[in-house]
Amino acid sequence: MSTSLLVTYACLYLDRGLEIPNGWIHLENGRVAGYGAMTTPAPQAARVLSAGGRLVTPGMVNAHHHMYQNLTRAYAPVVNGTLFEWLQGLYPLWATLDEESVYLSSYVAMTELLLGGCTTSMDHHYVHPRPRLIDAQIRAARDIGFRFHATRGSMTRSVKDGGLPPDSVVQSEDVILEDSERLIGLFHDPNPGAMTRVALAPCSLFSVSETIMKESALMAERHDVRLHTHLAEDHDEDVYCREVYGCTPTEYFERSGWASHRSWVAHYIYPTGDEIDRLAHKGVCAAQCPCSNMMIGGGSADAMDLRRRGIKVGLGCDGSASTDHASLWLEARMALLLGRYRNGPHSMTARDALDMATRGGAACLGWEDEIGHLRKGACADLVVWQLPAVSRAGALSDPVEALLRCAPATAWYTIVNGRILVSEGQPCQSGLETVLRDHERAARRMQKLD
Known part of the structure; x- marks a missing residue:
């Protein structure tokens, strides 16, 4: 099965000095395969994900x-x-x-x-x-x-x-x-x-x-x-x-x-x-x-x-x-x-x-060659950011400044090794509710609250 993913209609901050205001990024087999402006042809992919104009950064x-x-x-x-x-x-x-x-x-x-x-x-x-x-x-x-x-x-x-x-x-x-x-x-x-x-x-x-x-x-x-x-x-x-x-x-x-x-x-x-x-x-x-x-x-x-x-x-x-x-x-x-x-x-x-x-x-971490940026060949680790509509209202000129000035921002999508682990603001782990219940029990025991 193909592991190809294309993120489109994104404001891309790929690395320091490398930004594309309206572009796409192609992930394949856990790596960044390419990127470009929306005015250039994008490759075919098994899944296409629209960022809806949101900011995309390295994880x-x-x-x-x-x-x-x-x-x-x-x-x-x-x-x-x-x-x-x-x-x-x-x-x-x-x-x-x-x-x-x-x-x-x-x-x-x-x-x-x-x-x-x-x-x-x-x-x-x-x-x-x-x-x-x-x-x-x-x-x-x-x-x-x-x-x-x-x-x-x-x-x-x-x-x-x-x-x-x-x-x-x-x-x-x-x-x-x-x-x-x-x-x-x-x-x-x-x-x-x-x-x-x-x-x-x-x-x-x-x-x-x-x-x-x-x-x-x-x-x-x-x-x-x-x-x-x-x-x-x-x-x-x-x-x-x-x-x-x-x-x-x-x-x-x-x-x-x-x-x-x-x-x-x-x-x-x-x-x-x-x-x-x-x-x-x-x-x-x-x-x-x-x-x-x-x-x-x-x-x-x-x-x-x-x-x-x-x-x-x-x-x-x-x-x-x-x-x-x-x-x-x-x-x-x-x-x-x-x-x-x-x-x-x-x-x-x-x-x-x-x-x-x-x-x-x-x-x-001694890992600058592969993570912390989205240049071609980097690990396919990225974030599509979400700011509430009210919080981002009026922030039109610089999405990177807006990311840290306007608040609160959270991950809309988080992708690690080409896999989506947060989708539309929600974690994808199926067993999370059980883990949270067990975590509370362990915390109560540690704090002697039971």
Whole structure:
């Protein structure tokens, strides 16, 4: 059966510097086969989908997330805490995670991401009270048809070692390294068009041993996979690194062998200018998480300054219990507002924010050749956007600016690997109602509401 799909009557934003005001795009066998203006002949296709003049963009790429946290969204006892207070309040709840709850939370997160225009996401899963939790995430992604970059997170330092989490969610160095090897061997697909990849992701500099940092970097080099961690997110992290390691977080990151082209970091709020320049020179990428950072009130990276200095910047939804949503469209809008608020009205455009949400996220995942754009040969991952008629009334001159200025925008169609996963604003997963019911049961159990 043919997998050919033609999207017509679309305002196409295909990549930075490549836009067609009224055109078509042809998808075949999971790839972009071609595109053109409606004034040029379009190829035949098994299915033709009219965008009805709506904006079409590459699927957004989520560069930092914690999917399991949607089981504790807006959790009342900690909603107004600092980052460390928030973590200390929630770790005991997350210690009850099991394969079922991780599958359910991942399934819900991925579906929510699809509705917000995201077609590829990583997830930073670092809480491991039980084995094989990342296997459950990958199963959820495959059941949905979602492009997923799993990361094997880890923690070795519990409360008794001066860390934040309870003993039950940390693991020994041997267990972490053995499971990292297992996951790479089982699930990492380095081939073009992969639907599942794996990276290594110790949680943070203050939650894992120096051995795990250094051995993860060596393992990533051996297997040619990527590295991810939180970095320079909070002033307390700076104090910790100076007291324990006698240096700044960035200096410790470099000392551990992480300053390389295969690394991307979350947040990167408090580096010095020299530190930014050094990591940019090494090819390190960064993920800004504007909504989560503003919700916790801990500052946010100056994304445009990082970009100006040479760091490629993506966007991330971050924790579903700090952001309390999984909409990359909302992150892109907030990145635009935050950038202009911080640096003035001439500092950032909607195209800059959209570039971060697409090309920038793809760079973080080391996947810029195939995702984050819709040039010929790219993966067939795209979004047809919908703005309510009242919200878009009068927005006639620039649909890309309107996408992030007018609100709320949601996916009308989301297509991953040439498959329609959101249709006319509704997710296509037939078992979603059951998953949502089971998810509520798991969340109530975790929050001790039953």
